Amino acid sequence: MGSVYRARDMHFPNVTKLVAVKEMINTAPDPLVRETIVQNFEREANLLATLHHASIPRIYDYFTLDSRSYLVLEFIHGKDVEAIINETSGFLPEPQVLSWAIDLCDVLDYLHRHKPDPIIFRDMKPSNVMINHNGSVMLVDFGIAKTFQSGIKGTMIGTEGYSPPEQYRGEATPSADLYALGATIHHALTRRDPRLEPPFSFAERPLRRINSAVSSDLEAVVNTALEYSPESRFRSAADMRQALMAVARKTGALVNMGPRTGPIVSSGVKPLWSFKCEDEIRGTPAIFEGTLFIGSYDNNLYALSAADGTFQWKYPTDGGIVSRPALFEGNVFIGSEDRRLHVVSARSGKVVWTYYTNAPIRSSPRIAEGHIFIGSDDNYLHAINLNTGRMAWKFETADFVRSTPFVMNELVYAGCETGDYYAVDFRGELKWRFRAKRAITSSTVATPQTLYFSSLDGTLYALDPRNGWVIWRFRLGKSSISTPCIMDEMVFVGAADGFIYAVDTKSSKEVWRFRTEHQVNGSPVIYKDSLYCGSVDGNLYCLEYRTGRLRWKFGTEGPITGTPLAYNDIVYVGSTDHQIYALLA
């Protein structure tokens, strides 16, 4: 048996850093049993030390003194769900429980994917789920969590009532955790404690018969999780999360949850390295063979080691650089406000050739089919032969072309500052044209079926790439120059109203939105489970891209207007505070 203490870490005498100290008193008289108990305790410590997830408390230390063992853990300001259930007079609202359940699937998915062997939590129940002061879920008490070796039966540990039939038979599998999660959701939504009911009797008290406010969609998900035979349940935590997400999308739970303010982890994020230029960084980096390339408003293109930020070379242009470099066959291509496209050797930083336009270049080069496509403030879309550096053709538009051309199926797509949007073929002839009400500074992203871009008229557009007809329009709160990104039938974009939006690509319905403190002019990118996006409020935000929940944010000293780059588990972002930062993704 043991207790948990709230304690203060005296290594930090000047600040109050609270930690949780879990104490276990070893009263077993038999020395072998005593030793096993200590070993189990240390196993929990070692297991926790290897885990990194926003919903798993961090471990700081462990030690044993005489007959007592101690674990020093992250202190969680908050309450466990069992206490929350007992303190609530009515039923907990479905969106609340749904968002917890999605996060719990996320952490179970993380545990079940643990390498080399999946970790089975084995004791999912309301009292082991803490909700911290930010409303985020924390999974506590890893005392019986076990690395699962396939085919080996464990002993029955877990909590009766929440555990599935096979766990009573001594089997612990990922599917057992999902059953227990189903039981936990059931308990939270019905207030009926399964420990007081016959086992596996959930089917006899369907969610909606007790709490009619629960949506039938959620009931269906919970029923699947609580299926008697493991084969009938969700195949994985990821599948269950997907099903819960579908419910959330349909019932609008994620939208109603609203934006969350206040970071979950704000101070914990430290850059791996940073590098300071002589002026603002407004553009976006690119990586090639371990080298990071970034242009700055100090006129230079910098080459830095992607691993540690070591300066390699810089190439001076005669104007500010606000765009993203492109890389091709060992050369870096970058447009500058000195009106030129510069082609520089990636290794040496020596110029290979340059190409003049008649006005500053703020568009980024796009390399495809042996050509470089780039816009310029000279009102032309330029196509330049990649080998000769000579113009193949240029296409006249109505105004500055600041968006990055997009190339797909032998057409080049680009918007300009009047709001005209062009599809031009490889001979430089107009295929079709579309007009938005205001400037299209945003660049295009596309699937073979659809082009997506945003406009200063406050709309996210979905167009047919073949003919320019509008499939759908999504109203943003304000204008946008942010380039969208696409993942899992969702399209993500930022806007000047400070929100980052996620929109369903088929139905054009909002899936979620996230509020930052200022305009979002940069573009979101997705890497693994996270969406990264900078804001003029100076922060780089890391969100769970399926739900829009904040994972962490990192503050810089100036507005972020460029797009982050995520590569090899590192996210790079430039800021107008003159610095480029490398952070762990």
Next chain:
Amino acid sequence: MDKFFRRLLGWLFGTKQSPDRAQDVANTAPLTEQQIQTIVNNQNPRFDLQQLISSCGQSVGKQRELNEDSLLALTTTMAGNSGNLPFGLYIVADGMGGHQFGEVASNAAIRTVAGYVLRKFHPYLFHVKTDTMDESFQEIMQAAVSEAQRAIQREAPGSGTTLTAALVLGQQITIAHVGDSRAYFVYPDGRIEPITRDHSLVKRLEELGHITPEEAANYPHRNVLYRALGQGEILDPDIFTLGFPQPGFLMLCSDGLWGVVSEQDLVRSVVDAPNLQRACQNLISAANTAGGPDNISVIIIQLIG
């Protein structure tokens, strides 16, 4: 086409360097129609001219005296700055039995939705208008359904109808859907995929796992809808856009067809038929052979090229 065959022949024979050795390792066989079709589809540049074709069929069935279904099928092309674009509007509406004037409701739904959509596209279909339309496909369909909702409440208060409407422009299909008529994608390889979701009690129970698909087929309250055009104060139609299946068919039908003919038979009737007209006739007679308990409506659409 000539060019294509030359390319195909070149591809089949031109690359054979050593016929003897090739025979050692592989048996050759003529390509099936389907394989050739796949090659044709893969080789066609995406922006080639495409042709939309459709056919439809309707029957009052064997047991009803009145036809409460309505349908509309309109196929044409639209001249534009990017060449001629296939344009089609297809609607199936099934007036609700048990309510008065089911046929009035389904008819009003068709008239209003088609009228609204065609008014929007009129300048593009019948004049050469070059600037782009302000509204999107999805906005037009949403507005058309809302107008139909008001029209039914005005013309036949208390009645209701299903509505499954498909606007095809180029390769995009935009669906507006309320009730339990259905839209399917049917593929030549025998797959069939419902792309709409019934707003019916029985489907809901089936989705929840309370009843099995077999029980659903014999469920006593099969005709109870929880969402229908003309009913309720707010209406939330399902509206979404999908790419046209190629190769494949888009099929719209009322429950007089899908409720009595198995999915297997639906596919076979479509895929095995020499043309779309015959496919529609085969489907109608299949439903009538199975007893024809309800009005039958079907539209099949194909995008060629």
